[in-house]
Amino acid sequence: MPHDSAPADAQRLYFLDWIRICAFCVLVCFHTGLYYGPWAWHVKSAYAGPAIEPLLLLTSPWRMSLLFLVSGAASGFLLSKASDAKFLRERTSRLLVPLVFGMAVVVPPQSYCEAIEKMGYNGSYLDFLQRYLWADPGFCPGGDCLASPGWNHLWFVAYLWVYTVALSFTVAIAGRERLERAGRWLCGMLAGWRAVVLPATAIAVARAALFPRFGDTHALVDDWYNHAVYFPIFLLGALVAGQHRFWNEAARLRFAALALALGGWAALVCLHALPAEARDGPRFLLAMACVRGTCQWCTILAVCGFACRHLNIDGPARRYLTGAVFCIYIVHQTLIVVLATALKPLSIAPFTEAGVIVVLTFVGSFAMFEAIRRMAVLQPFFGVSPSRAAMAVRERATEARIAGR
Template sequence: MSPALSDARRYDIDALRAIAFGLLILYHVGMFYVPWDWHVQSAYPASWLEPVMTFFNQWRMPLIFLISGLAVRFMRRGRSASMLARQRLLRLGLPLLFGMLVVVPPQAYVEALRNQAFEGGYLAFLGRYLQLQPWPAGSFAGAELGVTWNHLWYLPYVLFYTLVVIPLAPLLDRMSRRFVQLRGTALVLLPLLPLLAAGLWVYPQFPYISHSLIDDGYAHAMFGCCFLYGYLIGRDPALWAHVASLRWWLLGLGVLSFAMRSLFAAWLDTEASGPEGLAWLFSVYLNRWTWMLVVLAWAHWRLNRPMRWLGWANESVYPWYVLHQSLTVVIGFYAGRALLGPVVEPMVVLGGTLLGCWLLTGVIRRSAWLRPLFGLKPRQNATSRLQPEAVTGS
């Protein structure tokens, strides 16, 4: 049977948070090799990665936002609205600011070198970057604004959603009592309706996810909806037990939905309107929502128990998130210049990213003044590690 669910610590959500970040790191290393547009690219593209990346890309960020909404629901217990808002502003806002000024600039620097938009050393680049003045378009991602948050875009988004949810909590709690009564086919199909509406009416107006927060209507419709679903799912024991009991059925549906989406991508005009376009969108969102349910079901079934690695992972996951992409981009750029070959180079990029995150996080966890800059509690409070924080991102 599924492990009993109560008000005790939810180990499965702790574990999912860590696993989601691990998947994120692997995904961003993959972005260096998949033949898609990214900050920097390897000279050894791996086209075989495309279907793998496509599979995970459909639901990895929606799942992270769902887990974040769930975490905010957990965090509301024992906190006033103003206390929760202050905590989120500090724990998300400070790492975002520090990341934009210290962690992210190396990414922008090597991207500017790749784009031949800058020729000097890093200190000269940093001096120009910290002027917070616009750069010529195309210098690096976000150059037009003069400063960029790159992969840290998740932090302002989840902060915004959290601040919206807090005053709406009484209404959302009433909605949650209805949401957790969904069962079987209704649990799969009814949550698709807002997602389909976003695809039908919001996506045509905002066809490009900009990660800029302001003009990112489709991203907000998609990620905000998933954040809300996480909040609505909450702790309800009956719903979680039901989801876990459907794990094999959901896994089969997930395989079928991804196959359907892949076939429709090949057979249909994905930009068409009418029945053809509706069929495509249905396959996309069915696949996306089903795989989120698959992950929740299997995690609750297998991972809702104490595990030795969870304590370390819970405190390390946020620094790893903040650090990882800068390490991947910089290591990948200079490893590419060394022409290490299609076997050694990926080992260096992945190994360097993991080793760098591990070493730097070890320093951060032991430093009283670095901890808040990477979203960690003061050291004297770090051992409490109650429910997962609402910081799970790309």
């Protein structure tokens, strides 16, 4: 497929896979940056400070919203090929099994490193794991409790499953035809300037109304601000998944959206640079909501537009990375935290250390994926789909058993 082809004639929107792949790669860099930035995180570098904050702000407003949009689109495509019950069953298996396994096996090393750094914990990992899995109340220094067991970065998987269930019930109640009409109506509504202004305004209103009261918790049950942003974006992705008009409009507006996104990022950096006494009050909160909403949505629109125009291509790399990306997401933060903790006593220069962490995280993540995809028993726990070759072998074996009866 030509590099500059629009997806209007394609059977599959391959650029959505590339967006997801690139977004997860950005997450590795972002989570490494959190180790060095001024914001709270599980472990912190001795070099942590505000110098890296502008780079964190470059991706912080939009990275997860983009993933929810693409995940919604993927859900929309899956729903078009399966019954409601089959869709829900397959998505539950795909999401809940890795989530539960991740909370029990993948996330605890992060919390162990956090307990060592923040609480001076000096017990063995096995002792910690036993206390952690049984929600020992002892990990609460000064009332700042360590979530045990917690899902840390896997909150995205939990939210995605809840939104998937909500989408499935919505389809069952409203019917597929009504949702298809809703998708076409949305495409007509989100045309021209409205494609930029309306979603950005909705995000800004949600932040102005809900963020001051509820904040950003990732705890699911009380995270009303994030739900007010992420679920509509997920639903938008599901509704416009097969509507080429929306993606082509994003491609048409990509340069304007990019300019607004960069302007929003610059304004966001300026707002964060204000002295603490100026970062309070309704005027500041309203300005922050407007700037963040603009930056958040316009970046998403620009990414979709450029990807639609230049990345709607298939090939072995896309197929391989699409199969690997969810597994890499599951394991990447644990690798970052463990590597950062192991390298900290060496006092390596921060830029060198950060580069080593990023490279080793990618190497370790791909190495784990390569091992897991060769062991069928582990594949469901890391969200790895069986290869077509393996599925064909199993199908032939099943057919042979049936024929032999």
